[in-house]
Amino acid sequence: MEASDRDRDPDGRARNARPRDGLGRPLPYGAVGVERQPEGVVRAPDESLREAQRLLDEGKPFHAHEVLEDAWKSAPEAERELWRGLAQLAVGLTHALRGNGRGARSLVERGARSIEPYRDARPHGVDVAGLVDWAERGTYLDAGPDAAGTGGREGAVLAAPERTGAETGVDQAVVGGARVLRLRG
Template identity: 75%
Template sequence: MRSEGEERHVQESHEQQGGEPACFLNQVCEECGRVREDASRPDCEHCGHDPRATAAASAGTGSGSRRRDRDPEGKARNARPRDGLGRPLPYGEQGVPRQPEGVVRTPDRTLDEAQQLLDDGMPFHAHEVLEDAWKSAPEAEAPLWKGLAQLAVGITHLARGNTKGGARLLLRGAEGIEPYRSSSPHGIDVACLADWARTTADGADETNPQHTGGPPAAPRLRGQG
C-alpha cells in the first residue's frame, strides 16, 4: 500500500503527462511507446521509465520543490497550462483551455463536439469529451465510448510524434468498438472507424513501406447518411 506522499507523486506525474489518472493518455509510456497496464505504478513496468524524473529535470527542480495548492480531496488546483495537444507548458505561459470535466452530454452532442474538435486538430480535447461519455454511459455502451476515447488518444499520440504508442492505442480502440460493428449505435460508423484505425496504425509504423508520416486526417465518427 502506498503512502500519502507516494500517492501524490503518482497524481503529479499524471498531471504532468496530461489528463487524470484514469485518462487513457497516461497509458502510453513516452520512453518505449508501450501501453502501461499497471496504473498503480508511477514508472513503466516494461522499461522502468519514470515520468517524474523527466518532469523534474525539464523544470530544473526537484520533484518536491514546488508546493501545490490542493483542494480538500488532495487534487491540485493550480492545473498546469497545456498546448493544443495536451502537452504541459511552463507555469505562467498561456495554454489552450481544456474541456470542462464531468459534463453529461447526449450521445448526439458528444459526437458533434468530438467531431468538431477532431476536425479542428484537437484530438486531446476530443478524447476528454469522449471520456466523459464513457464514464456516464450505460453499461451496455461503455466499451463503445471507451474505444472511441482510445482512438482519440491514439490520434493525439501520433500528432505528438509518438508513433508506437499512437498505433497501439488505435488498435486497442478498434478492438473495443468492434463488437458494435453490426449495430452502429447512434449512427456511429463503427465499421469504417475500426478499419480506419487499423489502416492508420499500419501506416504509422515507420518500418512499413506505406508509412505516411505526420498526424492522420480526422476520421468521421458517423456515416454521411
C-alpha cells in the first residue's frame, strides 16, 4: 500500500479507519463498530473526568483512556503524572477485559505509581486513594476476557471492592448489574 493510500484523519495524520469494538479492537472493514473518540481534544479537567467516567460506565475503558490521554498531553506540568496514571489505569482495565492479565497488571501497577503522589490532594475530586487501593487489590483481573460478552459485559468496568463505599471512601454505582469504581467521589 502506498503512503498516500493510508487512512488519514482530517489533519493528514495516519489513522486506521477500521471500525473498532468497545474495547478498541479493530473489526473488519464494513462491520458496525463503536464510534471512536476524537483525538487531540483539549477539555477542562472536569469535562475530561465526566467524559472518561461516562465511557467507563458504558464498558468502554479503551475510549476512556483516549480521553484521559488527551488530558495528559494538555495538562499543566504539575498534573501530567496524574492524567498519565489515570490513562494507564483505563488502558490496563482494557487489557484485563481483553484477557491480557499480564499486560493489565503491568499497566495498572504503573498507573497506580503515577497517581500515588496525588493521594492526599484529591486533584479535581479524583479519589486517588480509592483508585490506588483498587489497583493494589487486583480485582480488575476478575473482569476477565469476556466479562462483556464479545467485548466485555457492559458495566464490568472498574471491578468493585468487596467493601462498601463508606468503608473505602470510594463512591460506587451499579451499572449494568456490576459495581464500578468512580474516578471521583
